[in-house]
Amino acid sequence: MNDSHFASAGTVAGLRSKACRENSLILLLYVFLTIILTYPAVFFLRTRVLGGFPEDNFHFLWELWYVAHAIFDLHKSPFFDPDVFVPYGFDLFRNQDLSAGTVLLFSPLTQCFGEVFAYNFLVLASFALTGFGTYLFARELWGCRRGAVLGGIIVGFCSYRYQHAGGHLSIVSTQWIPFFFFYLERTLQRRRSGDAALAGLFFALSALVTAYYAFMLPLAAVFYLLARCPWHELGRSPRPFIRVSLVAATVVVILLLPFAIPYAVSARSSPIVPRPIGEAQAFAASLADYFIPNGRHLLFGKWVQAQWRSGPNGLWTSEWQVYIGIVALALALVGVMHPERKIVRSLLITAAGCLLFSFGPGFYLTHPPPLGEGTNEVRLSPIVMPVRFIGSVIGFNQLRAWARLGFFVELMVGVLAAGGLQLILRALDSRRRSFLNSSLQWIVTVLVAGLVVLDSCGAPMGMSLVAPRAVDQWLAKQPGKFAFMEYPISRHAYGGPAIYSTRLTGKRIIMGNAQNPPNLAFWETLSAFPSPSTLDLLYRWGTKYVVVDESLYRAGVSFWKIYQTWSSLESAIKASPRLQEVAVLDEVHVYQLDSGVREINGKELLANGNFEQGNAAALPGWQIIGRPNIDRTGKHSLSADAACAITPKNFLVSQPVIVEAGQCYRTSVRFRSDSPKLGTLRVQLKWSDGNEHDLSPSAPAIMEIPSAPQWQHPTMIIQAPIGSKYATVSAAAGSGRVWIDNCSLKKLANDCEAVLFATPNQVSVTAGQPGRAAISWNTYHTSGGRVTLIIDGGAETVFAGGRSGLQMLDGIKPGTQYQFRLYTSPDTTPAKSVEETAVEKTATITADPNPVPAGSGLGRTQICWATLTGETGEVYVSQNAGPEHLFASGPTGCAEAHWIAGGSEYEFRLYTNDGSRRLVAKVLVTR
Numbered sequence: 005m006n007d008s009h010f011a012s013a014g015t016v017a018g019l020r021s022k023a024c025r026e027n028s029l030i031l032l033l034y035v036f037l038t039i040i041l042t043y044p045a046v047f048f049l050r051t052r053v054l055g056g057f058p059e060d061n062f063h064f065l066w067e068l069w070y071v072a073h074a075i076f077d078l079h080k081s082p083f084f085d086p087d088v089f090v091p092y093g094f095d096l097f098r099n100q101d102l103s104a105g106t107v108l109l110f111s112p113l114t115q116c117f118g119e120v121f122a123y124n125f126l127v128l129a130s131f132a133l134t135g136f137g138t139y140l141f142a143r144e145l146w147g148c149r150r151g152a153v154l155g156g157i158i159v160g161f162c163s164y165r166y167q168h169a170g171g172h173l174s175i176v177s178t179q180w181i182p183f184f185f186f187y188l189e190r191t192l193q194r195r196r197s198g199d200a201a202l203a204g205l206f207f208a209l210s211a212l213v214t215a216y217y218a219f220m221l222p223l224a225a226v227f228y229l230l231a232r233c234p235w236h237e238l239g240r241s242p243r244p245f246i247r248v249s250l251v252a253a254t255v256v257v258i259l260l261l262p263f264a265i266p267y268a269v270s271a272r273s274s275p276i277v278p279r280p281i282g283e284a285q286a287f288a289a290s291l292a293d294y295f296i297p298n299g300r301h302l303l304f305g306k307w308v309q310a311q312w313r314s315g316p317n318g319l320w321t322s323e324w325q326v327y328i329g330i331v332a333l334a335l336a337l338v339g340v341m342h343p344e345r346k347i348v349r350s351l352l353i354t355a356a357g358c359l360l361f362s363f364g365p366g367f368y369l370t371h372p373p374p375l376g377e378g379t380n381e382v383r384l385s386p387i388v389m390p391v392r393f394i395g396s397v398i399g400f401n402q403l404r405a406w407a408r409l410g411f412f413v414e415l416m417v418g419v420l421a422a423g424g425l426q427l428i429l430r431a432l433d434s435r436r437r438s439f440l441n442s443s444l445q446w447i448v449t450v451l452v453a454g455l456v457v458l459d460s461c462g463a464p465m466g467m468s469l470v471a472p473r474a475v476d477q478w479l480a481k482q483p484g485k486f487a488f489m490e491y492p493i494s495r496h497a498y499g500g501p502a503i504y505s506t507r508l509t510g511k512r513i514i515m516g517n518a519q520n521p522p523n524l525a526f527w528e529t530l531s532a533f534p535s536p537s538t539l540d541l542l543y544r545w546g547t548k549y550v551v552v553d554e555s556l557y558r559a560g561v562s563f564w565k566i567y568q569t570w571s572s573l574e575s576a577i578k579a580s581p582r583l584q585e586v587a588v589l590d591e592v593h594v595y596q597l598d599s600g601v602r603e604i605n606g607k608e609l610l611a612n613g614n615f616e617q618g619n620a621a622a623l624p625g626w627q628i629i630g631r632p633n634i635d636r637t638g639k640h641s642l643s644a645d646a647a648c649a650i651t652p653k654n655f656l657v658s659q660p661v662i663v664e665a666g667q668c669y670r671t672s673v674r675f676r677s678d679s680p681k682l683g684t685l686r687v688q689l690k691w692s693d694g695n696e697h698d699l700s701p702s703a704p705a706i707m708e709i710p711s712a713p714q715w716q717h718p719t720m721i722i723q724a725p726i727g728s729k730y731a732t733v734s735a736a737a738g739s740g741r742v743w744i745d746n747c748s749l750k751k752l753a754n755d756c757e758a759v760l761f762a763t764p765n766q767v768s769v770t771a772g773q774p775g776r777a778a779i780s781w782n783t784y785h786t787s788g789g790r791v792t793l794i795i796d797g798g799a800e801t802v803f804a805g806g807r808s809g810l811q812m813l814d815g816i817k818p819g820t821q822y823q824f825r826l827y828t829s830p831d832t833t834p835a836k837s838v839e840e841t842a843v844e845k846t847a848t849i850t851a852d853p854n855p856v857p858a859g860s861g862l863g864r865t866q867i868c869w870a871t872l873t874g875e876t877g878e879v880y881v882s883q884n885a886g887p888e889h890l891f892a893s894g895p896t897g898c899a900e901a902h903w904i905a906g907g908s909e910y911e912f913r914l915y916t917n918d919g920s921r922r923l924v925a926k927v928l929v930t931r
Contacts, residue, residue: 027136030153034135034160038128041161041457042169042465044861049124050117056466056864056900060171061123062500063517065470067096067103068119068173069507072111082108083266087512088503090487091545091676091714092522097267099518103174104263105212119507120470127169130179135160137182142419144189145347148426150449155422157453158332162414163298163460167325170466171500174214178411180206181221185415188225191248192232200248204255211260216408219399220361224412227357231350278401281365282381284391286320288364289407290371293324298460300902306891315894316373324371326362326410328417329459331452336417339424348420355416362409365392425452466864466902469857472508474589475551479509486548487512491533492561492568496553514547525710529810531564532778534573534580535763537810539597543582544709544718547597550583554591560768560848565776565814567845572764601670601721602753609661609669610733613747615646623648623656629736630654635743642674642715642745649678649743652686655736660696661749663724663731668752668784671733672719675744677711683740685709687720689749691728691786699727705786705807711742723756723784756784760791760826760836767816767842775816775842782808783828783835792834794823818842847871847924849879849914856904856931863904863931869914870896871924878915884908906931 039046045054055061074082083102088094096102106126107114114122135156143152159182168176187203190196207225211218238245292312299309299321313321342348366385375381384392394400429445472480479488488511490497497515506513514530515523523530532538533550542550557570577583577593582600585593611625618624620634633649641647648656663669675685689705692698705722724731735744761780769775783789785807793803793813803824804811816822821841825834849869856863869892871877877895880888891912892899904910914925 026149027140030139030156031132031136033153034132034139034156037135037157037161037457038131041461042128042131045124045128045465045467048467049121051120051470052467053120053123053470054127054465055170055468056902057170057866058468058501060500060517061173061468062470062504064103064107064171064173064500065119065123066500066504066507066517067107068111068114068122069504071102071107072114072119075111076115082111085506086714087485087506088516089518089522090512090514091712091716093713094503094516094518095522097263099520102263103177103213105180105209105214106173106177109209109212123173126173127176130177131160131165131169133160133179134165134182137179137186138415138418141182141186141189142422144186145351145419146342146344146423146426148422148429150429150445151422151424151426154335154425154449154453154456155418158329158418158421158456159415161457161460162329162411162418163325163327164408164411164414166298166460167322171322175216175408177213178217180209180213181217181411182415184210184221184225185228188228189232191252192229192234195244195248197248197251200251201255204252205259207252208256208259211256212263215399216403216405219403220358220409220412223361223409224354224358227354228350231353232346278396279404280381281392281395282375282384283404284395284406285365285368285384286371286374286380286382287323287405287407288368288391289324289326289362289410290317290368291363292317292370293326293407294328294359294410294413296324297327298325300900302461306889309892309899310890314892314897316371318892318894318897318899319371319374323405323407326407326414327460328414329456331455331459332414332417332421335421335424335428335452337424338427339420339422342423342427344423348423351416351420355413355420358409358412358416361390362407362413363389363391364406365389365395425449466900473592475587475592475594476505476508478587478589478594479511479549479551482511482549484548485511487514487546488549488551489514489530489542489547490551490553491573492553492556493527493530493563494561495556496551512546514542514545522712528564528812531566532763532780532810534577534583535761535778535780535810536580536582536759536782537778537780537808539580539582539600540719543597543599544716545712546715546717549586550595550597552577552593552595554593556852560845565812566764566778567768567775568764569768572766572768576763576765599670599719601668603670604751604753607750609663609731609749609751610658610747611661613749614644614745615648616644625659627657627659629657632656640743647743647745649741650735651737651741652739655734656744656747657734658732658747658749660692660730660732663691663728664751665724665726665728667724668721668754668756669724669731669749670719670721670752671747671749672717673735673744673748674715674717674746675709675711675742676715677713678741678743679713681740682713683711683742684738685711685718685742685744686736686738687718688734688736689720689722689786690732690734691725692730692732693727694729696730699725703728703786708738711740715745721752721756721782721784722786725786758783758785758789758826758828758835760824760838762824762838762840765838765840767840768845769816769818769842770845774814777813777816777822777840778810779804779813779824780810781826781836783826784808785828787829789826789828789835792825792827794825796821800825813840816840816842818844847877847914847916849912849925849927851901851912851927851929854927854929856929858906858931862902863906864900864902865904865929866898866900867891867912867927868898869912869925871914871916876916877924880913880915882911882913885911888913901929904929904931 053061071082083096086093138159139152139156142155184206187199190199191203210221296312299313367387368385372382503517529541560569583595586596587594630653632654636646638645671689686708691703707720709718759782763778767775767777788807791804792800794800824838826836828835851865856865878893879891881891882888910929912927916922
C-alpha cells in the first residue's frame with residue numbers, strides 16, 4: 005500500500021472531521037437559539053409544561069407518563085388504559101393517540117426524569133433538530149452554508165411550530181421531516197443503499213409521530229419526486245432506483261408494520277367514525293392564514309388579534325397559524341430566480357401542491373362562520389380543492405386539520421429562501437475573495453436572520469404549572485381505586501387536565517380526552533346531571549364521587565345544549581337524596597353517590613346468585629337454557645371463582661322466589677362484555693300468581709344495557725304488581741356474548757314513589773334562540789307509564805312513554821309555561837307533575853384563572869366572552885382605572901391576556917355595538 009493511499013485516506017478523514025465539527029457548531033447554534041426564543045422554558049423543565057393553558061399539553065403529559073408507567077412499572081401493554089373512560093377504557097390505537105415516534109421511543113427518558121421534563125425536552129429539542137435538519141437539506145441543494153443556516157432558522161422557528169409547541173407534542177415533532185427530504189435528495193443523487201435506508205428510517209419516524217404526517221408526508225414526497233426525480237435516467241437504467249426503493253420500503257415496512265397491524269385490528273373491532281367533511285373544511289387553512297402574523301407577536305400581536313383573529317377567523321388559531329413571514333417570502337421570491345432550475349421547480353411544485361391540499365375540501369380567502377352553535381362544521385366552499393376527492397379514502401377520512409400541511413409549505417419556502425440568500429451573498433461577493441467579503445456575508449446573514457426571528461416571534465413562551473388541585477390531593481388520599489366524575493364536562497371532565505388527573509389522583513375517571521370517545525353515545529344522558537337517569541348511569545359505571553366546580557358554573561356552562569348556572573345546578577343537587585356532599589375544596593364540591601335506596605334487612609332472595617355452587621352442567625337455584633358457559637377458573641369472575649357467559653340463546657332463569665304484592669324490589673347484576681366484542685345484557689323480572697301463572701304479558705319488567713369491557717352494575721327497582729306471589733329473574737344477552745356475576749334480588753324499605761325531574765328547572769336561553777331541558781322519570785311500575793306536556797294551559801299531549809327514561813325538550817321560550825305530568829298506566833290521575841319556565845340569558849365575560857397566580861415575569865389569563873344576542877361584541881381593557889384599550893372583538897370568543905402584572909387591576913369590559921354602544925358585562929382581573 006503506497007503513501008498516496010494513506011494521504012488520500014487522511015484527507016478524507018480530515019474532511020469528515022471538519023464537517024463533523026462544523027455540523028456540531030451549527031447544531032449548537034440552533035440549541036442556543038432555542039433557549040433564547042423559548043424563554044423562559046429552560047428554567048422550568050421539571051415544574052411547568054410548555055403551553056400557557058392546561059389543554060392538550062396535559063393530555064401528552066398523561067400519554068408520556070402512562071406509556072412509561074405501563075412498560076416499566078406495570079409490565080403490560082401501554083396501548084390500553086382501563087382507568088380512563090370507565091367502564092370502556094381508552095384504546096390508544098383506536099384514538100390514533102399513541103405518538104410512537106415520541107412517547108414510545110423516549111419512554112426511558114420519561115421513566116428516568118418524569119413526564120414534565122420529557123415533554124419540555126422533546127418540544128425544545130424539536131426546534132433545534134428541525135432547524136438542523138433543514139440546514140442539512142438546504143445545504144445539500146444549494147451548497148451554501150450561510151443560506152442553509154438561515155433556512156434552518158426560518159423553518160425551525162416558524163409560526164406553525166411556535167403555535168403547536170404550546171400543546172401538540174406530536175404535531176410540533178417535525179424534526180424528522182427535513183431529515184427525510186435530506187436523505188431522499190441524497191438517494192436521488194447518489195443511489196446509495198445507506199442513504200435510502202436513512203430516508204426510510206426518517207419517513208417511518210415521521211409517520212410514527214402522528215397519523216397526520218403518516219399521510220401528509222407521502223403527499224409532499226410525491227410532489228417533490230415528480231419534479232426532482234431523474235426520470236430520463238430511470239428509463240435507461242432502472243436497477244439502481246429499484247434497489248434503493250426496495251431498501252427504503254423495507255425499512256419503512258419493518259418499522260411501521262408492528263403498529264399498523266394492531267391499529268387495523270382495533271379499527272376493525274370497533275369502527276372509527278370518519279370526520280365530517282364540514283369539520284375538515286373548518287380546520288383547513290384559508291389563504292389569508294399564510295399572511296396573518298402571529299397573534300401573540302410582541303409588537304403588533306394585539307392589533308392582529310383585533311383586526312384579523314376576531315370572529316370566525318379567531319376560532320381555531322391553534323390550527324390556522326401557518327404564517328410564512330414577509331422576510332422569508334421575499335427571500336423565497338429571490339430564490340425562484342436561482343439558476344438551479346430543477347431544484348427551484350421541485351421546491352415550488354411541492355409547496356404549491358401542499359398549499360392546495362392545506363385548503364381542505366374547498367378554498368376560502370378567510371374563514372366562514374360555523375354552521376350553528378355547538379358544531380365545528382362550516383359550509384363547504386364552492387371552489388373545490390383536491391381534498392374533496394381523497395377525503396373519503398380510508399385513513400385520509402380521519403384527518404381533520406388539513407391546515408397542518410402548511411408546515412410543508414413553510415419548509416419549502418424556507419429552503420427557497422436559503423437559495424435566495426445565496427444569490428444575494430453572491431452579488432455582494434467580489435472577484436477576489438477576502439476576509440472583509442466573508443465577514444460582510446456573515447453580517448448580512450445575521451441581520452436577515454434577525455429580521456426573520458423578529459417577523460415570526462411571539463410573546464415569551466407560556467408555561468402551565470403542573471401540580472395537583474386541592475381536590476386531586478383529597479381524592480388521592482381516599483382508600484381504594486374507585487371511579488369519579490367531574491362537572492362541568494366541557495372544562496374539567498373532558499380534556500387534557502381530565503385525563504392527566506388519573507396520574508395525580510391514582511383513581512379512575514368516567515370521562516377523559518379522545519378523538520373517538522367510547523362513551524359518546526351517553527353524553528346526552530351525562531349532560532342532564534343531576535337527573536335520576538344520569539345518576540343511574542354513573543352508579544352503573546361504578547362512580548363513587550361526583551366532583552363539581554362551582555367557580556366554573558357561575559358564568560354559565562353549556563354542554564349538549566343544556567345550559568346550567570351554579571344557582572340552577574345547586575338547587576337540583578340539593579333536591580337529590582343520592583348526592584351527599586362530603587367535601588368542599590377551593591370552591592370544588594365533592595358529592596358521594598349512592599343507589600338512593602334502603603334495603604329492609606339485606607336478605608338475598610335469589611339462591612346462588614354468585615354461581616359458586618354447582619358445576620359446569622348444573623347451577624342450583626337456576627334453570628339453564630341452552631348451553632351458557634359456566635367458568636370456574638376465576639379468570640372471568642368479578643369476585644370468588646365463578647361467572648357465567650350468556651348469549652341470546654344460552655341464558656339463565658332463576659327459580660321462583662316469594663314476593664309481596666305492592667312491595668318494592670331491586671334486582672341487580674354485575675356484567676361485562678366478552679372482550680373485545682360488545683353486546684347488550686337483557687334482564688327480565690317476571691311476576692306470577694299463587695299458582696305460578698304469569699300475571700299478564702305486560703307485567704314483566706325489562707332492562708337492556710349496552711356492555712363494556714369492564715364490569716358494570718345496573719339495577720332496576722320495581723313495585724310488585726297486584727296479584728303477584730312469585731318472581732323470577734332471567735339474564736340473557738340481547739346481543740353478543742356477556743359475562744355475568746353476583747345476580748341479586750332484594751326487598752326495599754321505601755315505597756317506590758314515582759319520580760319526575762326537570763333539569764335545569766329554570767332554563768336560561770339566548771335572545772331569539774330556544775332553550776333545552778332534560779326530563780327524567782321513573783314510575784317504578786311494571787305496567788309502564790307516560791309523560792304528558794301542557795303548554796300555557798293548552799291541550800295535554802303525550803311527551804314520552806315508558807316505565808322510565810330521559811327525554812329532551814327543545815324549543816323552550818321565555819314567557820311560556822310548560823307543565824309535565826307523569827302517569828302510571830292505566831291511572832288517570834298524575835302521580836307527579838313539574839313546571840318549567842325560561843329566562844333570557846345576559847351577556848357574560850369571564851377570566852380564567854382569576855386571580856392570576858403569582859410568579860416570575862408577567863402572568864396570563866384567558867378572557868372569554870359572549871354577547872348572547874348575535875351582536876358584535878368589543879372587549880376593552882382598563883388598567884388601574886386608566887383609559888380603555890381595545891382587547892378583542894366578536895360576538896363570542898376567547899383571547900389570552902399575557903401581560904398581567906402584579907399589583908395592578910385590569911377591568912375587561914364587554915360592549916355591544918348595534919348602533920348604540922352599550923356596556924353589557926365586565927370582569928376585574930388581579931394578580
